Amino acid sequence: MGLSKSKYCRGVQCPKMLWMQKNKPECYDDSVVDQARVQTGNEVGDLAMGYFGDYVEVPYDRENYAGMVEQTQQLLARGVPTICEATFAYRGNLCMVDILRVRADGVDIIEVKSASEYKPEYLDDMAYQCWVLEHCGLTVETVSLMHLNKKYVRSGELDLQELFVLDDRTEEVRAMQDSVSRGIETLQRILADPDEPNRRIGEQCFKPHECGFRSWCWRDVPAPCVFDIRKIGPAKLDPLFDRGIVSFEDARAHSEQFTSQQLMQIYSYLDDLPPHIDKESIRDFLSQLRLPLYFLDFETFGPAIPPFDGVKPYQQIPSQYSLHIVHDPDREPEHREFLATEGTDPRRAVAERLCADIAPGACTVAYHAAFEKTVLRGLAKAFPDLAIKLTDIADNMYDLEDPFRNGWYYDKAMGGSSSIKVVLPALFPDDPELDYTRLDGIHDGTGAMEAFARLCEYPPAERAAIRAQLLAYCRLDTLAMVRIWQKLREVTARTDG
Numbered sequence: 133m134g135l136s137k138s139k140y141c142r143g144v145q146c147p148k149m150l151w152m153q154k155n156k157p158e159c160y161d162d163s164v165v166d167q168a169r170v171q172t173g174n175e176v177g178d179l180a181m182g183y184f185g186d187y188v189e190v191p192y193d194r195e196n197y198a199g200m201v202e203q204t205q206q207l208l209a210r211g212v213p214t215i216c217e218a219t220f221a222y223r224g225n226l227c228m229v230d231i232l233r234v235r236a237d238g239v240d241i242i243e244v245k246s247a248s249e250y251k252p253e254y255l256d257d258m259a260y261q262c263w264v265l266e267h268c269g270l271t272v273e274t275v276s277l278m279h280l281n282k283k284y285v286r287s288g289e290l291d292l293q294e295l296f297v298l299d300d301r302t303e304e305v306r307a308m309q310d311s312v313s314r315g316i317e318t319l320q321r322i323l324a325d326p327d328e329p330n331r332r333i334g335e336q337c338f339k340p341h342e343c344g345f346r347s348w349c350w351r352d353v354p355a356p357c358v359f360d361i362r363k364i365g366p367a368k369l370d371p372l373f374d375r376g377i378v379s380f381e382d383a384r385a386h387s388e389q390f391t392s393q394q395l396m397q398i399y400s401y402l403d404d405l406p407p408h409i410d411k412e413s414i415r416d417f418l419s420q421l422r423l424p425l426y427f428l429d430f431e432t433f434g435p436a437i438p439p440f441d442g443v444k445p446y447q448q449i450p451s452q453y454s455l456h457i458v459h460d461p462d463r464e465p466e467h468r469e470f471l472a473t474e475g476t477d478p479r480r481a482v483a484e485r486l487c488a489d490i491a492p493g494a495c496t497v498a499y500h501a502a503f504e505k506t507v508l509r510g511l512a513k514a515f516p517d518l519a520i521k522l523t524d525i526a527d528n529m530y531d532l533e534d535p536f537r538n539g540w541y542y543d544k545a546m547g548g549s550s551s552i553k554v555v556l557p558a559l560f561p562d563d564p565e566l567d568y569t570r571l572d573g574i575h576d577g578t579g580a581m582e583a584f585a586r587l588c589e590y591p592p593a594e595r596a597a598i599r600a601q602l603l604a605y606c607r608l609d610t611l612a613m614v615r616i617w618q619k620l621r622e623v624t625a626r627t628d629g
């Protein structure tokens with residue numbers, strides 16, 4: 133088994149990952165692969181090929197890499213100046229260069245990423261390519277990263293020179309060549325070894341990418357473990373594991389390592405505690421909310437390549453919203469909703485309808501309100517004539533996540549999370565009306581985002597069904613907020629003790 137760019141990078145993250153891929157592929161959980169991201173990567177990669185003008189692409193053939201290498205050599209011999217997917221192999225180490233620029237005295241390697249900024253892990257990828265090409269006898273002049281320009285604002289036809297940023301990383305790549313040699317040697321040795329490498333689990337299981345072999349390597353780790361503790365990210369795992377702190381019992385024995393909110397999670401679980409409710413703090417929070425209350429939730433999509441004028445790469449474009457309005461706490465709320473027409477820039481229609489639906493100065497509530505506020509401010513910037521109204525909505529917005537994020541209400545079923553998808557079933561475990569899993573088709577924000585972004589690709593009959601699913605999903609988000617607000621009122625209305 134030889135190496136490739138992606139295998140080398142996986143091996144750098146964790147050499148055992150490569151060994152597992154070869155020897156226990158059946159243990160791989162492919163749900164860690166974000167298919168939407170892969171598709172975005174392909175779309176951006178295709179677009180980037182035209183950055184330098186005319187080019188020749190070496191067609192991908194997974195059955196015949198030798199043929200791709202051969203074709204690349206022919207293109208080099210013909211003096212083709214820009215070759216995409218230029219393929220090289222040195223002693224079984226294969227590499228395809230996204231864009232190869234051929235100059236009189238050497239070549240430039242350009243690695244294309246769909247991200248909107250540089251990330252350190254890209255260097256491994258580029259360093260490996262440089263190593264293979266130089267060992268194939270080419271003189272590598274420069275190695276650059278090409279990524280999306282987050283400042284680019286589309287105006288008319290896409291301007292590839294502005295859409296992409298070319299980031300020269302030659303110096304860092306050069307400095308890594310010895311370590312690439314050692315890395316390739318080590319990985320080849322591990323691949324040739326029939327015995328499973330002894331590699332401790334830790335941060336590398338998540339960074340820079342989540343590993344699909346966790347079900348195997350983590351099989352002896354108790355559930356829940358310290359990784360499930362609130363705000364324990366991958367970076368904090370190694371120091372905890374080094375001290376033998378793995379289970380919640382271990383965590384209790386080292387309580388000095390954790391914050392009070394983390395300890396609340398640990399003790400609630402271990403001692404099966406009833407919900408922790410800080411009534412005073414919750415009352416203070418609720419006292420700020422003035423009727424009528426507008427519970428608002430946006431669904432957005434954020435394509436890598438801006439589809440409309442005035443939009444940047446990955447800008448979140450609102451496509452729909454749901455609004456539950458509570459006029460009287462003893463009566464059911466009024467519901468309003470809006471879903472834009474697919475294939476058009478939905479922002480103006482969303483902004484206008486929203487301004488008509490929400491009374492000036494009204495108290496609005498969102499869950500994880502920072503997102504809704506960002507969307508509102510983006511709309512205000514795009515439409516100056518509506519800016520006062522839209523900014524007013526953002527300025528009068530409260531965040532229903534606060535009581536949960538701050539630990540004023542904690543139930544062990546929340547498992548340290550304050551996400552609405554976790555809080556809702558914790559507060560209403562048996563309520564079918566509030567069960568996202570019972571929804572038809574779309575069960576989460578990512579699903580909604582992808583559904584709207586690809587709506588145009590469906591035949592009209594299917595589109596109508598998907599639009600109904602989108603409306604039902606978004607409606608549940610705001611209904612959930614109303615029920616959570618009612619629950620908070622209920623538990624704080626009860627007499628203490």
Ligand code: SF4
Nearest residue numbers: 146149337343345349
């Ligand atoms: S789960 Fe962790 S230790 Fe196992 S192969 Fe993946 S990264 Fe390596």
